[in-house]
Amino acid sequence: MMRGVILGVTATLVVIGLVLYIGVRAGMMPANADGKPSKLERWAAKTSLQATLAREAPTTAPPIALNDANLIAGIRLYAATCAVCHGASDGNPSRIARGLYQHPPQLAKDGVEDDPEGVTYWKVDHGIRFTGMPAFGKTLRDEQIWQLALFLKHMDGLPPAPQRVWKAVKSEAAGPPTADR
Ligand code: HEC
Known part of the structure; x- marks a missing residue:
């Protein structure tokens, strides 16, 4: 038996x-990278990411001060490293963003201000598997990742000086679509 x-x-x-x-x-x-993820794929990726974040993302307040200097440092880093995928303040996706699977959220429109800084910190530190979101833990210092997290948290309510710097950021690769479809 x-x-x-x-x-x-x-x-x-x-x-x-x-x-x-x-x-x-x-x-x-x-x-291929020009299709739409299936429901099953979306469910599995989201559910696993949420569980990992609940286990691993820091829940403490950022170890750096919320001030103009840190926000501006975060904006400059974002402009150099992230805007190519996540867009500038105009929210227009670049060619890279339009062709990437999964599409990266355009953070000026579809931001992460509701997420705790620790969650954004974890995503930038470790990246998001099965997507184009890179891990920056080996190439950025801890303080820089927190500066990015701080900026993303306050992107929709920046004080005047950081707001001016943010508005001046242009996404290099952004531009009107030129392909026919
Ligand atoms: C090569 C493209 C690319 C680059 C460069 C990139 N990202 Fe991402 N990022 C993505 C993609 C794609 C996603 C969506 C992942 C998903 O669908 O879960 C993402 C997701 C995110 C999220 C989560 C958004 C949400 O709605 O939960 C944050 C926060 C983020 N990225 C921050 C950054 C920061 C900060 C940088 C620069 C240091 C950066 N990313 C650079 C592609 C990129």
């Missing part, structure tokens, strides 16, 4: 493995 069950389970697993292998070899797993 037990032997039968073990054999049955093993055979089922082998068949599932074979079907997956044949599916991948036949190119049935989408490999």
